[in-house]
Amino acid sequence: MAAIPYWRLSGFYFFYFAFVGAMAPFWGLYLRSLEFNAFQIGVLMSLLQVMRIFAPNIWGHIADHTGRRVAIVQLAALVCLVAFIGVFWATSFWALFAVMSLISFFWSASLPLVEATTLSHLGKSTDRYGRIRLWGSVGFILVVIGLGAALDHASIKLVPWVVLGLLVGIVLTSRFIPEAEIARHDHVHIPMRDVLRRPEVVALFGAALLMAAAHGPYYTFFTIHLVESGYSKSFAGWLWALGVICEIGIFLVMPRVFRSIRPETVLLATLITAAVRFVLIGWYADNLPVLLLAQLMHALTFGAYHAAALSLVHRHFTGKNQARGQAFYNSVAFGVGGTVGSLYSGAAWDGLGAGVTFSLASGCAVLAALVFAWRGGHKLPQPL
Numbered sequence: 001m002a003a004i005p006y007w008r009l010s011g012f013y014f015f016y017f018a019f020v021g022a023m024a025p026f027w028g029l030y031l032r033s034l035e036f037n038a039f040q041i042g043v044l045m046s047l048l049q050v051m052r053i054f055a056p057n058i059w060g061h062i063a064d065h066t067g068r069r070v071a072i073v074q075l076a077a078l079v080c081l082v083a084f085i086g087v088f089w090a091t092s093f094w095a096l097f098a099v100m101s102l103i104s105f106f107w108s109a110s111l112p113l114v115e116a117t118t119l120s121h122l123g124k125s126t127d128r129y130g131r132i133r134l135w136g137s138v139g140f141i142l143v144v145i146g147l148g149a150a151l152d153h154a155s156i157k158l159v160p161w162v163v164l165g166l167l168v169g170i171v172l173t174s175r176f177i178p179e180a181e182i183a184r185h186d187h188v189h190i191p192m193r194d195v196l197r198r199p200e201v202v203a204l205f206g207a208a209l210l211m212a213a214a215h216g217p218y219y220t221f222f223t224i225h226l227v228e229s230g231y232s233k234s235f236a237g238w239l240w241a242l243g244v245i246c247e248i249g250i251f252l253v254m255p256r257v258f259r260s261i262r263p264e265t266v267l268l269a270t271l272i273t274a275a276v277r278f279v280l281i282g283w284y285a286d287n288l289p290v291l292l293l294a295q296l297m298h299a300l301t302f303g304a305y306h307a308a309a310l311s312l313v314h315r316h317f318t319g320k321n322q323a324r325g326q327a328f329y330n331s332v333a334f335g336v337g338g339t340v341g342s343l344y345s346g347a348a349w350d351g352l353g354a355g356v357t358f359s360l361a362s363g364c365a366v367l368a369a370l371v372f373a374w375r376g377g378h379k380l381p382q383p384l
Contacts, residue, residue: 004121004128008176010135012114015169018139022163023048025144025223025240026151029233031096032224033156040093042346044100045220049212049338051104053331059109060116060327064320067179069113074174076109081167087160108335110170112326119314120180120322130251130307137248137303141241148237192321196328201316203375207271208309208333209340210368214274214361215301216341217349218281225354229285239291243298250303263308263315268372270305273297274365282358309333 031041059076063069083106086099122128147162195201226236257266280294309329317325341361348357 004125004132005178006132008173008178009114009118009121009132011173012170012177013133013136014139015166015173016110016114016139017136018143019163019166019170021140021143021240021244022147022159022166024219025237026147026156026159026233027163028220028224029151029227030156030159034091034096036093038221038349039346042220042342042349044093044096046339046342046346047097047100047104048107049104049335049342051101051335052108052338053335055105055108056112056327056330056335057324060112060324063113063116064322064324069117070174070177070179073110073113073117073177074171076106077167077171077174080106081164081171084160084164084167087163108330110174112330114177115310116322116326117177117180119310121178128255129310130254133306134248134251137244137251140244141248144237144240144244145234146237148240149234151233190321192317192324192328195316195321195325198316199375203372204267204309204312204316205329205332207267207368207372208329209337210364210371211271211274211305212333212337213341213344214278214364214368216338216343217345217354217357217361218278219338220342220345221349221354221357222281225281225285228354239295242292243295243302246296246299247303250299251307254304254307257304258307258311263311264372266304267308267312268369270300270308271365271369271372274301274305275362275369277301278358278361278365282355282361285354 028041028045031044036044059072063072066072080103083099083102086102087096090096090099118129118132143162143166147159150158196205223233223236223240226239227233231239274297277294277297280290280297284290284294313325313329314322317329341364344360345357348360
């Protein structure tokens with residue numbers, strides 16, 4: 001990997017997912033401490049996804065036309081940091097709504113552009129992606145364990161300060177990412193709309209949307225669910241970390257997996273696994289062995305799923321479509337799907353309870369598997 005800026009890319013992933021490690025498990029608890037109800041928490045958490053519906057496409061379009069992906073990442077990271085300072089004064093629902101909307105708009109620019117940049121640096125060595133991305137998992141683990149342990153003794157007001165520090169890390173590491181040359185292909189450029197009309201692409205994006213929606217209760221209420229089930233915040237942090245530790249192992253072995261098993265087959269297996277996992281979390285949280293098993297499944301439902309989905313997106317969107325294709329995938333999956341997931345979980349949580357809410361998540365994963373099995377191409381001979 002001598003020609004690849006391994007540590008500079010890995011450093012960004014480390015801080016980016018460390019930020020996620022503070023926000024996903026603990027931001028809901030922070031919002032609960034401000035006495036918001038479940039629906040308000042669902043709405044506020046959904047803002048991190050809502051902006052991903054359209055913002056990445058705006059940034060991706062600009063990046064593809066200017067060729068300056070990293071410069072956009074650097075600017076967006078800086079504005080996101082400045083905007084986050086408003087959290088320390090915004091404690092009412094609408095004030096936080098405004099601040100988190102601004103944060104989310106700029107934060108959503110980073111990942112798809114960095115993903116496209118990383119894949120451009122890797123060239124044909126896309127199987128090495130997992131070795132760079134795993135440092136994001138390391139950052140997530142360190143923060144989720146450390147912050148969880150700290151919150152057993154410190155005030156929940158610590159969370160915004162930790163997030164602020166991680167945003168500083170994102171700003172600094174983004175300064176060291178080198179721009180990558182965008183691959184130029186000899187074949188005729190295929191219009192973006194033509195790629196999006198392909199049945200296998202429609203099936204992939206439909207399944208991705210439903211898979212993200214399935215994760216809505218997990219990312220919005222999992223920590224609250226654990227605390228209300230009698231677990232400590234530090235133990236909740238360890239449970240989050242367990243899933244991501246397994247995720248690291250998966251990222252390391254995926255290159256070998258893809259040599260013998262095609263991404264389409266891997267993706268379908270992860271969707272089926274997710275359906276089982278969310279039922280276990282929703283109904284058996286008080287059964288520690290079952291809960292541990294459910295967290296071990298994170299290796300498939302996130303790690304293997306993400307590696308397979310990214311590989312397929314990279315295959316379908318090439319040349320001038322690369323950054324926009326990655327951005328559109330993020331918009332549909334994490335934007336639309338994540339928003340739907342946060343909103344339905346917020347609406348269902350107080351009235352229907354954890355079991356039913358996570359059963360709805362399982363239903364979304366089942367639908368995702370059916371959509372992808374319909375036209376996902378997992379039975380068709382495709383190049384590895």
